[in-house]
Amino acid sequence: MPVRIGQSYVSEAAAEYAKARQKERAEADAAQEKGGIFSELQGKFSGMKFSVGTNPFSGVGTNNVSISPKILKQMEKDPEKRLEYEALLYDVSNTDLVQGRNLQSAGWIIDDNGGLRAWSVGVSDNRNQSSVKRSDKKNWWQELLEKQSKKNKNRSKGSLKALQEKIEEKKKAMASELKDIPYLPADQRAPKRTADSHVTDILRENAEKIMQIPYNGNPMLAKAYLQNTKASGTSQAFKNIDELSDYLRDNYQVVSGGMTSISSKYLKKCLTDEDSRNRLFDILRAADESYASHKDEVGFQGMNVRVDENGEVTTESSKSTVTVNEGKRSRQIAAAATQKDMQAVIALLEQDLQEVEDGYKQNKCDEAEVEKVKRLLASAKQRMGTLPDREPTQEEEAIMSINMLI
Structure with a gap:
């Protein structure tokens, strides 16, 4: 059921997601100083490709999100606006613009006025745009996707008719297979139950089998048919x-x-x-x-x-991630003036490597993070062979201490 946050109607899941993030504001503010709200969104919605602007047809793939700089500024200054647009982005990240269509690219745009648009580019360079008013209580993503697929309406109707015919054939076949199943006594079933309704109940219990019918290669049609059956027929x-x-x-x-x-x-x-x-x-x-x-x-x-x-x-x-500060470790490698200094850096890198390898097993980082630490460790070991084996001077020790801290 849609719920209202600010001037937008979003899903309940999106609202709960955004509200839960309010508890993390203190940590988010610290992250803002390093990369701003834009970097924060990239971290929270890692499956989306964010860009600043409002130009359509910009980006590759089907998970692009362009945000007006005015909206980003509002989110930085106003916690309520951040709550509103993070909830909206949650819904966007969970809405499939493709829906079985053969597209080269697609994406979303949050305009200067906070409006939402969608764009897509087909394999024949066919370009489409749609927009909705998010203040309407109707689920905005349903309205938008209906607009996106309007051109395929007649074709979908024909496919659905073919689907229904296949379903009826399957029902007849299964009815024949299940003809020996005993009926419930009259006092244990609803009034006016018929053989057909009994078979329909059995078919619904075997919906997973029915869904395996190819339906012209579009399983969404099977889902639509079963939804219609659910609305008009018996219920489990x-x-x-x-x-x-x-x-x-x-x-x-x-x-x-x-x-x-x-x-x-x-x-x-x-x-x-x-x-x-x-x-x-x-x-x-x-x-x-x-x-x-x-x-x-x-x-x-x-x-x-x-x-x-x-x-x-x-x-x-x-969500939990493990990362290594590549810049800090690189500075430490460069600041090491003796083999003793480099041994300390190598010990830290070996600890980092153990942490990211464990994190990789637990899905807390990707393989690239592990390879990054391995490259740093190899660089440190290679440079160690060029350093003198002596005690560092007072100045060298001070420089190394600073780089170990910052």
Whole structure:
């Protein structure tokens, strides 16, 4: 459900993400002095390629974000503006502009007035732009993506019709295979249950098998069909909380991976209230998608999803990175005047190497960070052979002490 922050409507997950970052403001202010808000955003949204400006069709790949310098300045001066735009960027980073289209490049633009635009370049150099008013309560990303795909509307309708025909064929085939399954006694099923509705229930329980049909190469059409079936047909029910919990573990990675805590009171409500149950499924589906998009990012350590007794969701993700100050270590190598000085630097680099190798195993850094330390260590060892084996002078010792500290 969209929530309002400032003049923008964003997703609940985005709002929770931005609010959680308020606790880190003291550390962020220190980081600002080194690189400003722009560097801070690059660190927080490592999967995006940021640039300053408002020009469309600038950048390669499909994860470009251009931000007006006026907006960046507002974010630096106004904590509420930073909260608003960090929440917006969270939604942007989790919105797929491609959606099965064959694009050379695509990206987002946050204009001088805070408006949001999207652009894309197709393989035939077809160029498209769209914009939305983020103050509208309707999910802005849905509106924008609808505009982006408007040209393919008729083709999608035709594909969906073909999909429905294939689904009907599959239903008939599975109905034939399942004809020997006994029916529930009349007093154990809903009134006016028919053979067709019984088979439909079985088909829905086997939705994963149905989704394997190629559907003209577009699995999104299968998802759309199942969503329509869900809206107009029968809904899955569960006998008790244990059965519902088993279903959640089997179908949602954040649940099976121990990243989710759900109020038992809300689970009990889901047994009898279809809207609550569908809301829970939507929450977990979105959490799975978020996890899938971030789990391979360097530094990502996991996420936690909490659903309270009212169905309100809180999502937190943790990130931890290990880096080595290349500039500092390079200065220390250059300042070493004797073999004794260089031995001290080499000892620090060997410790750095152990830390980044451990960090690489824990996804706290990438292979490039490990190679960087190895290059520094090799450089230090090579230079050590050219240094005198004596005690440093008082001046040399003072210079080395300064470089070990700063």
